[in-house]
Amino acid sequence: MVASPKAKEAMPAPASRPAAAGGPPGEDAADDTDDTASTIGSLPSSTASLSQSIFEYRKIFGRTYHSDVGNAEAWQPNDARHAEAMDIFHHLNTLILSGKLYTAPLPKKIQKAVDIGTGTGIWAFDFADEFPEAEVIGTDVSPIQPTWVPPNLKFEIDDLNLEWTWPDNTFEYIHSRSLIGVVEDWEGFYRQAFRCCKPGGYVEDVSNSVMAFSLDGIVKEGSALDQWGKVFFEGGNKFGRTFKIVEDDIHRKCMEKAGFVDIVIKDIQVPVGAWPKDKTQQELGIWAKMALESDLEGYVNYIWGVVLGWTPEEISTYCAAFRRELKNTRIHGMYTTRVAYARKPE
Numbered sequence: 001m002v003a004s005p006k007a008k009e010a011m012p013a014p015a016s017r018p019a020a021a022g023g024p025p026g027e028d029a030a031d032d033t034d035d036t037a038s039t040i041g042s043l044p045s046s047t048a049s050l051s052q053s054i055f056e057y058r059k060i061f062g063r064t065y066h067s068d069v070g071n072a073e074a075w076q077p078n079d080a081r082h083a084e085a086m087d088i089f090h091h092l093n094t095l096i097l098s099g100k101l102y103t104a105p106l107p108k109k110i111q112k113a114v115d116i117g118t119g120t121g122i123w124a125f126d127f128a129d130e131f132p133e134a135e136v137i138g139t140d141v142s143p144i145q146p147t148w149v150p151p152n153l154k155f156e157i158d159d160l161n162l163e164w165t166w167p168d169n170t171f172e173y174i175h176s177r178s179l180i181g182v183v184e185d186w187e188g189f190y191r192q193a194f195r196c197c198k199p200g201g202y203v204e205d206v207s208n209s210v211m212a213f214s215l216d217g218i219v220k221e222g223s224a225l226d227q228w229g230k231v232f233f234e235g236g237n238k239f240g241r242t243f244k245i246v247e248d249d250i251h252r253k254c255m256e257k258a259g260f261v262d263i264v265i266k267d268i269q270v271p272v273g274a275w276p277k278d279k280t281q282q283e284l285g286i287w288a289k290m291a292l293e294s295d296l297e298g299y300v301n302y303i304w305g306v307v308l309g310w311t312p313e314e315i316s317t318y319c320a321a322f323r324r325e326l327k328n329t330r331i332h333g334m335y336t337t338r339v340a341y342a343r344k345p346e
Helices: 080-096 122-130 186-196 224-239 250-258 279-293 296-307 312-327
Strands: 056-060 063-066 112-116 135-140 153-157 171-177 197-208 261-271 334-343
Touching (some): 056 296, 063 296, 080 122, 080 261, 080 279, 112 122, 122 135, 122 153, 122 171, 171 186, 186 197, 186 250, 197 250, 224 312, 250 334, 279 296, 279 312
Parallel strands (some): 112 135
Antiparallel strands (some): 261 334
């Protein structure tokens, strides 16, 4: 079920930086914006032939990205460093969900499930282990998943923003996670999910808000933590992919419009840093801090540098300030993780 790349309009010229610009990002925010593609080996596929461009990566600020950088899924790098950061986030998300991979009330036995935008494939891998009798598919535009997988799991190259080619009523469970800044049309996303979901089946998404806050007001306006969400919001507007998934209540509105019922929305406040006194919350905060610090530049380079026009020096300065605030236990930063699931009527 491979989709050929979709033609994209040219990216707009870099926008001017927000007035409140700060700066630390590091050695990775380098000076080269080399677009030279590096070809990787072919990936086995049981579906349509792949365009060679899918197997070509581009270098931006010394990092590799999916070849079609105007694509909805291309704002994060696909190199080994960022893959490690995504796997750390996977562990963090399981802690947030109390050790679970999902919250939808799935039956003990399901036949077919799909993980849309699977990334490194770690969630699909764990889900396939938990449901050994189910056929599990993980899809992504970059072939960065492991080659050794459980016998009931396979990975496919696919762009979630193109028309889904699965037949109607294919999956009992459709899972996605961290698609902020990725989906071009959330109404279209859930419309396709509704079509491909079996009657009685579930769709579920986990998204993290990029807005930092503190219950005690210690995250000050203009601080690096405060700027994080604001700059991503502006970048999303320029990029054409919203980062306001939680703030605009995207899941509820689009699930309802698609026809899903029994919609459940749960917001979880996640600390960032080792400041909480409660041991469980402190563990969450330490892992959240680790997930961000493991590749902070990877999260900001494309949106902030390519889209908004920040220089490598400005990005580096901002990232240094951001790291200092993460280490300061007097700053009680938090963000919201939203878990949303819904059922397709029988």
